[in-house]
Amino acid sequence: MLSTLNGLFIAAVLAGTPLLLGALGEILTEKSGNTNLGVEGMMFMGAITGLAGSYYYEQASGSPNGVISALIALAVSFAAGVLGALIYSFLTISLRANQNVTGLTLTIFGTGFGNFFGEYIGQKAGGYVAVGDSTKNAFSSIHIPLLSDIPVLGPLLFQYNWMVYFAIAIAIAMTWFFNRSRVGLNLRSVGEDPATADAAGIDVRKYKYAATLIGGGICGIGGMYMSMVTTSGVWVHGCVSGYGWLAVALVIFATWSPARGMLVALVFGGLTIMRMYVSITGLPAQIYDMLPYVATILVLVITSMRQSKEHAQPKSCGTNYFREER
Amino acid sequence: MNQKRVKEPLFRMVKRDAIAPKKAWGIRGVAFLLSLVAGGLLILTLGHNPVSVYKSMVVGAWGTSTVRYETIKIAIPLLITAIGISFAFKMKFWNIGAEGQILVGAVAAGAFGLFTAHIFPKLPLVILMMAAGMMAGGLYGLLPAVCKARWGTNETLFTLMLNYIALAFVKYLMNGPWKAEGSSFPKIGMLVQGARLTKVFGVHWGWILALVLVVVSFIYFNKTKQGYEISIVGESNETARYAGISVGRVFTRTMFLSGALCGLVGMLQFAGADYTITEGTAGGVGFTAITVAWLAKMNPYGMLVVAVFIAMLERGANTIQTNFKIPASAADLLIGIILFFMLGCEFFVNFKLISKGKEEQHA
Numbered sequence: 001m002l003s004t005l006n007g008l009f010i011a012a013v014l015a016g017t018p019l020l021l022g023a024l025g026e027i028l029t030e031k032s033g034n035t036n037l038g039v040e041g042m043m044f045m046g047a048i049t050g051l052a053g054s055y056y057y058e059q060a061s062g063s064p065n066g067v068i069s070a071l072i073a074l075a076v077s078f079a080a081g082v083l084g085a086l087i088y089s090f091l092t093i094s095l096r097a098n099q100n101v102t103g104l105t106l107t108i109f110g111t112g113f114g115n116f117f118g119e120y121i122g123q124k125a126g127g128y129v130a131v132g133d134s135t136k137n138a139f140s141s142i143h144i145p146l147l148s149d150i151p152v153l154g155p156l157l158f159q160y161n162w163m164v165y166f167a168i169a170i171a172i173a174m175t176w177f178f179n180r181s182r183v184g185l186n187l188r189s190v191g192e193d194p195a196t197a198d199a200a201g202i203d204v205r206k207y208k209y210a211a212t213l214i215g216g217g218i219c220g221i222g223g224m225y226m227s228m229v230t231t232s233g234v235w236v237h238g239c240v241s242g243y244g245w246l247a248v249a250l251v252i253f254a255t256w257s258p259a260r261g262m263l264v265a266l267v268f269g270g271l272t273i274m275r276m277y278v279s280i281t282g283l284p285a286q287i288y289d290m291l292p293y294v295a296t297i298l299v300l301v302i303t304s305m306r307q308s309k310e311h312a313q314p315k316s317c318g319t320n321y322f323r324e325e326r
Numbered sequence: 327m328n329q330k331r332v333k334e335p336l337f338r339m340v341k342r343d344a345i346a347p348k349k350a351w352g353i354r355g356v357a358f359l360l361s362l363v364a365g366g367l368l369i370l371t372l373g374h375n376p377v378s379v380y381k382s383m384v385v386g387a388w389g390t391s392t393v394r395y396e397t398i399k400i401a402i403p404l405l406i407t408a409i410g411i412s413f414a415f416k417m418k419f420w421n422i423g424a425e426g427q428i429l430v431g432a433v434a435a436g437a438f439g440l441f442t443a444h445i446f447p448k449l450p451l452v453i454l455m456m457a458a459g460m461m462a463g464g465l466y467g468l469l470p471a472v473c474k475a476r477w478g479t480n481e482t483l484f485t486l487m488l489n490y491i492a493l494a495f496v497k498y499l500m501n502g503p504w505k506a507e508g509s510s511f512p513k514i515g516m517l518v519q520g521a522r523l524t525k526v527f528g529v530h531w532g533w534i535l536a537l538v539l540v541v542v543s544f545i546y547f548n549k550t551k552q553g554y555e556i557s558i559v560g561e562s563n564e565t566a567r568y569a570g571i572s573v574g575r576v577f578t579r580t581m582f583l584s585g586a587l588c589g590l591v592g593m594l595q596f597a598g599a600d601y602t603i604t605e606g607t608a609g610g611v612g613f614t615a616i617t618v619a620w621l622a623k624m625n626p627y628g629m630l631v632v633a634v635f636i637a638m639l640e641r642g643a644n645t646i647q648t649n650f651k652i653p654a655s656a657a658d659l660l661i662g663i664i665l666f667f668m669l670g671c672e673f674f675v676n677f678k679l680i681s682k683g684k685e686e687q688h689a
Contacts, residue, residue, distance in 0.1 A: 096676075108613055108614070108616075108658055109659065109661075112657070112658025116653050245483070284502055286495070289494045289497075290491045296483065324339075
């Protein structure tokens with residue numbers, strides 16, 4: 001029983017990490033007053049580019065180094081997410097297009113982007129794209145001397161792949177950033193009331209661009225996790241499918257707090273893989289698969305029933321800011 | 327930061343008061359061409375000749391009567407779904423759950439088509455399937471609308487999550503209760519020959535229904551009280567409330583219609599195109615239809631044109647996959663690029679840029 005619980009916890013952390021990264025990226029974006037529904041698309045873009053980056057690096061160098069390969073994947077997937085967010089930002093911030101539709105388009109575009117290049121690179125590689133062992137090892141669980149060897153706690157806390165710790169570090173850094181730093185507070189004021197922020201001398205456009213681009217980059221990294229860790233370095237057609245949208249939902253459940261994001265990501269990560277650990281007799285697998293989505297709807301409805309001002313979406317989300325139309 | 331503002335920006339923008347429709351369409355036309363150029367550049371970097379790839383797409387979609395029927399078969403669900411979605415989008419209700427509504431519509435139609443075909447003659451059976459599909463899709467769309475009307479629940483995520491639930495349900499039916507007899511792998515049986523929709527000029531009659539719906543929805547949006555209420559709610563919920571319109575009622579009524587049209591698509595796909603239900607019955611139509619509705623600015627006649635165009639791209643993408651070994655996902659990529667350009671160009675329809683140093687000219 002206990003070992004099942006431990007196994008479930010570890011699997012939940014592993015499954016929750018891409019959700020956390022996607023949610024963190026979207027939280028940063030929404031804090032600037034932009035609702036970017038393109039998380040799924042940006043994750044797809046990060047997933048294929050990260051994988052391709054490592055793959056081509058391995059092809060180019062005779063004896064690939066796992067750490068360099070992982071860093072390339074990180075940098076490239078971040079850049080791909082930024083690129084997706086740049087299209088979104090340019091259209092919504094500079095050209096004032098509708099945020100919802102632009103985000104949905106980014107999802108369509110990014111999904112096509114991921115699947116298209118996944119298949120295309122696969123064709124060139126003679127069937128499918130897969131990274132070599134050195135890169136795979138770089139994304140497998142790490143071993144910290146002493147800490148990883150602690151009985152029970154070691155495997156539970158100190159034996160994940162580096163991206164898990166990376167995601168947690170971003171969540172903690174963002175919590176500090178939003179609450180303690182001047183730039184973070186400025187950003188929040190932009191998201192709540194851009195006109196007031198503008199009057200106070202804050203460059204609204206610059207803040208919106210910066211937050212949306214970096215947020216998109218973090219989503220891209222979350223996508224890279226899907227292709228490098230979840231599918232262990234092999235391109236699977238439609239591999240992100242649904243995770244980007246769950247990440248958008250997590251933003252609401254986390255009530256726009258990165259710290260709480262870690263908790264809800266763990267819970268939803270657990271819901272997505274629970275079927276493998278806890279069997280319920282008589283419940284068909286496909287019905288069990290509905291669990292995270294049904295839970296999402298239930299939480300959505302319940303949170304909407306008791307709205308609180310403190311834990312609400314940044315007020316200007318969804319509307320573009322035109323200084324001229326104040 | 328304020329000190330820096332002294333520098334005059336490179337461009338200033340001025341809102342246009344009015345723009346001649348001709349000029350507006352000119353701008354949109356240029357944007358459309360530019361999007362094709364951008365797609366062409368992508369094809370070029372892959373090492374193919376863009377002109378021959380585009381040409382092969384067009385020929386692949388219209389070249390022979392067989393592919394022409396295929397193209398129209400793709401256009402029918404796109405068009406009806408786009409009309410369905412535009413009901414919701416017109417009131418700024420972001421229904422991205424068309425995929426799920428299509429699937430439950432197909433399942434409800436399948437419940438009659440697969441299991442009562444030996445009881446009913448064709449005409450009542452088809453009517454039953456239609457009614458069941460529309461009712462199921464409508465109710466599936468109603469659920470998020472009721473929650474939105476009552477508690478303001480986020481409809482984007484709600485409708486989206488319903489997609490995954492419907493998909494899981496179809497997979498459940500494929501693996502369990504509806505699994506075709508004697509099949510070793512999970513699939514649902516086929517609709518019997520006698521119950522399939524009649525073909526008119528080579529394609530099932532769904533195309534006639536789609537054309538009728540274009541006209542009916544245009545009248546509904548522009549000439550009826552309910553259509554007017556939808557546009558007011560879309561403009562502003564507060565204005566609508568002030569005018570004595572019950573926003574919640576408009577939400578629920580309109581979303582039922584929106585879902586019902588998507589459910590109808592599910593029925594048509596089941597009884598007219600696939601004759602069975604799979605995970606691919608909706609096949610991304612629900613998302614592509616959003617593009618169709620938006621590109622056409624929610625105008626049903628425009629949607630007809632755009633749906634046929636997108637159907638051409640999708641059908642043509644299959645051809646370039648065989649001819650040039652370019653993956654068929656290229657269609658999604660190209661659709662995304664086109665929509666990005668069309669979204670961006672609206673700015674130049676509504677605003678004009680005045681470059682630095684030019685004389686101030688108030689429009």
